[in-house]
Amino acid sequence: MKRLFHSVIAPLRRALMSGAGPAVRGRFLTGVSFAVFFSTLYPLPSTLSAQSGGQPAQFMSYGAGARGLGMGGAFFAVADDASASYWNPAALIMLEKKEATAMQASLFADTTLNFFTYANPTASRGTWALSMTQLKSTGFEKIEITPNPAGDEIIDIKSLGTFDNTERAFAFSWGREVSDKLSFGVMAKNISRRLDTSKDSFNAIDIAMLQKFSKIYRMAMGIQNVFSIVSGDTDDKLPLTLKLGQALSLFKGGLVFGFDIAKPQSAAMNWRFGGEYWLMSWSALRFGVMGAPAIQEADFGVGIKYRNFGFDVAQGVHALGSTTRFSVTMRMGRSNRAKHEKEVRDIIRQAMQYFKSGYFTKAIAKLKSALDSDPGNNDIRRMISRLELAVGYVPDATGGEEVPTLTRRGIISYVDGNDLRTAVNVLRHAFNKAPKNDRLLSLLNMVEKEANLSELTRPPEGPQIFTYIDQRTYDARQSIYDGKYDLAMKRAQDILDLEPNNETALEIMGSAFYLMDQKDKAGVMWEKVLEINPNNKIVRQFLKQTK
Numbered sequence: 001m002k003r004l005f006h007s008v009i010a011p012l013r014r015a016l017m018s019g020a021g022p023a024v025r026g027r028f029l030t031g032v033s034f035a036v037f038f039s040t041l042y043p044l045p046s047t048l049s050a051q052s053g054g055q056p057a058q059f060m061s062y063g064a065g066a067r068g069l070g071m072g073g074a075f076f077a078v079a080d081d082a083s084a085s086y087w088n089p090a091a092l093i094m095l096e097k098k099e100a101t102a103m104q105a106s107l108f109a110d111t112t113l114n115f116f117t118y119a120n121p122t123a124s125r126g127t128w129a130l131s132m133t134q135l136k137s138t139g140f141e142k143i144e145i146t147p148n149p150a151g152d153e154i155i156d157i158k159s160l161g162t163f164d165n166t167e168r169a170f171a172f173s174w175g176r177e178v179s180d181k182l183s184f185g186v187m188a189k190n191i192s193r194r195l196d197t198s199k200d201s202f203n204a205i206d207i208a209m210l211q212k213f214s215k216i217y218r219m220a221m222g223i224q225n226v227f228s229i230v231s232g233d234t235d236d237k238l239p240l241t242l243k244l245g246q247a248l249s250l251f252k253g254g255l256v257f258g259f260d261i262a263k264p265q266s267a268a269m270n271w272r273f274g275g276e277y278w279l280m281s282w283s284a285l286r287f288g289v290m291g292a293p294a295i296q297e298a299d300f301g302v303g304i305k306y307r308n309f310g311f312d313v314a315q316g317v318h319a320l321g322s323t324t325r326f327s328v329t330m331r332m333g334r335s336n337r338a339k340h341e342k343e344v345r346d347i348i349r350q351a352m353q354y355f356k357s358g359y360f361t362k363a364i365a366k367l368k369s370a371l372d373s374d375p376g377n378n379d380i381r382r383m384i385s386r387l388e389l390a391v392g393y394v395p396d397a398t399g400g401e402e403v404p405t406l407t408r409r410g411i412i413s414y415v416d417g418n419d420l421r422t423a424v425n426v427l428r429h430a431f432n433k434a435p436k437n438d439r440l441l442s443l444l445n446m447v448e449k450e451a452n453l454s455e456l457t458r459p460p461e462g463p464q465i466f467t468y469i470d471q472r473t474y475d476a477r478q479s480i481y482d483g484k485y486d487l488a489m490k491r492a493q494d495i496l497d498l499e500p501n502n503e504t505a506l507e508i509m510g511s512a513f514y515l516m517d518q519k520d521k522a523g524v525m526w527e528k529v530l531e532i533n534p535n536n537k538i539v540r541q542f543l544k545q546t547k
Contacts, residue, residue: 057191057202057238059135059167061262064115065103066327070301070314071274072288074258076245077210077220078276081310081329082119085129085173088220088245089185090210092127092175095119096337097308103327108320111137115327119173123340125373126176134168142196163196180376181212193234200232208243220245239265254278268292274299282306286314308332344374355415358397358408360387386415393443406430407440410447420451425497428457432468432498435460455490469495469502476508485512503532507539519546 065083068075079087080094082101103115117131142163146156168191175185187206193199208222224241245260256276263269274288286301301314310329315322351366364387371380390411397407410427413419427444434440438459445456460471472495479488489512495505510525523546529539 057167057169057193059113060133060169060189060191061241061264062113062135064117064131064133065101066301066312066314066325067276067286067303067310069105069316069325070286070288070299070303070312071258071276072272072290072297072299074245074260074272074274074288074290076222076243076258076260077218077247078245078256078258082117082129083115083327084175085117085119085131085171085187086115086133088208088210088222089129089173089175089187089206090183090208090220090222092119092121092129092173092185093125093177093183093210095121095127096335097121098332099329100332101327101329103325105323105325107323109137110139111135113325123343123373124176125340125375126174129173131171131173132168133171134166136167137165138162140165140196164194165196166194168192175210178375183210184208185210191238193232198233200230200234200236202228202230202238204228204238216249218247218249220247239267241265276303305329340373344370344377347373348380355387356408356412358399358404360391360397360411361395364388364391382417383415386417387411389446390414390443393439393446403430403434403437403440406433407443411443414447420447421497423447424451424453428468428494429498431457435467469499473504473508476505480508480511480515485516488512501532503529503536506532507536510539510542514542514546522546 063069063073063075064086065075065081067081068079068083068087071078075083075087077088077091079091082095082099083103084091084094098118098120100118101116103113105113107113112135114134114136115131117129119127119129121127140163142160144158144160145154146158147153148155169189171187171189173185173187175183177183185208187208188203189206190201190203192201204225205227206222206224207226208220210218210220212218220243222243224243225238226240228238230237241262241264243260243262245258248257250256254277258272258274260272261269262271270290270292272288272290274286276284276286278284282305284303286299286303288299289295290297290299297316297318299314299316301312303310303312305311308331310331312327312329314325316325347366347370351363351370354360354363354366364384367380367384367387371377371384374380394407394411397404397411399405406426407430410423410430413423413426424444424447427440427447431437431440431444441457441459448456457468458471460467472491476488476491476495479485479491489509492505492509492512495502496509499505506525506529510522510529513519513522513525523543526539526543526546529536530543533539
């Protein structure tokens with residue numbers, strides 16, 4: 001590019017300085033005007049370019065998509081459509097369907113800016129996108145000058161036709177959620193420039209993140225050109241650029257505001273602010289301003305959408321006049337969010353089938369698979385945590401026999417977590433049927449501790465046929481003998497939780513009430529005993545003492 005400039009502009013400048021004729025001056029001024037035009041084009045208006053220090057690939061900071069440009073380019077944290085592949089790759093995770101966007105902007109003097117992107121959400125909570133951005137100017141006059149070797153005067157000027165200036169970028173973008181509130185993205189891009197026969201290219205990497213602090217506020221940060229390689233006819237280097245964006249979404253997304261700031265290396269900071277208001281579900285109004293630091297451009301735009309199609313128009317007003325941008329968007333296929341949610345539901349359904357059948361280890365494996373697909377699902381995370389505790393004692397409880405059935409019911413109740421007392425009672429019943437099962441006892445004790453029970457179930461003492469009910473009955477009677485009537489009632493209640501019609505437990509509870517001088521309650525307990533066993537003569541004698 002330097003070679004072309006000196007071969008064309010420098011001789012013209014010397015000719016003008018030496019008093020060349022009006023035709024030469026006209027051609028020279030035409031060349032100068034094009035040079036000034038390119039120095040002021042990216043980003044618009046000219047003052048903004050001056051603030052950037054004339055850095056390479058400025059067309060990549062112009063913007064993409066009429067929707068974002070209608071908001072003044074304040075779209076870094078707002079982006080939730082396919083143009084996020086340009087603005088912020090971390091925001092690609094906002095897309096629910098496959099989406100394609102194309103934009104065309106007519107600038108000045110046969111100069112156009114075109115943008116196309118295709119974004120594809122995947123089942124792995126990530127979205128990839130391909131994009132192309134191109135700035136092209138045509139109709140530059142190419143001339144050949146023959147100077148006098150003996151002096152500065154020009155012997156001949158010959159027109160060689162016209163040439164074009166083209167700057168083009170191809171990019172691959174990828175964004176992925178790491179949680180329901182945080183996502184990261186990366187863009188790999190190739191930027192090429194061609195001015196007549198001079199050409200060069202840049203390969204660079206951008207990184208970005210998006211943090212959702214709430215349903216109405218999110219923030220984005222990014223670094224552009226964090227890594228770059230240059231090749232071709234240039235000494236230029238892509239500037240390292242830091243970006244920060246904020247988005248505020250009100251009225252369920254009906255009103256959105258965006259504010260971005262960017263600081264290119266060796267250039268002044270610039271800022272952008274804009275808003276979007278959806279009049280109805282299908283039509284929107286937009287506005288925006290950009291500055292560096294004074295306001296340099298004002299933008300406004302409109303957008304409509306119908307089913308899977310969208311059309312946006314943006315108008316920019318600045319010192320050089322105004323520019324119009326059009327873009328169309330098409331969404332395709334089934335909603336990725338709906339598809340993803342169905343996949344998670346199917347996995348959970350399989351997990352619950354294993355869970356209810358007592359295949360707890362298989363259930364955990366399925367639940368972990370569901371959590372990998374939906375890491376923000378705290379219900380699944382909690383279920384895995386509680387089930388892993390239970391599986392540490394009882395890996396599985398399958399079959400239709402009484403003990404595994406009771407164990408399964410107890411673990412299901414424990415994992416549910418809404419009624420630990422029920423879980424304790426069912427597991428106690430299971431242990432009463434299998435008093436030699438040490439693993440079951442350990443599980444029962446763990447659940448009893450979590451239920452904050454002061455007295456834990458212990459292994460039966462005495463003969464091998466001594467069951468949990470036998471042990472509890474013995475303990476309750478012993479408490480009566482020791483004068484610990486409250487404890488006796490508690491131990492009797494433990495029995496009644498498992499066997500509501502246990503005659504002995506009702507008798508002990510009645511005795512405890514009687515000894516606590518609560519004869520009415522004692523009478524109620526003993527009457528229940530007689531309902532169960534009318535031939536209980538001892539209790540009938542006790543009952544007479546309450547009247």
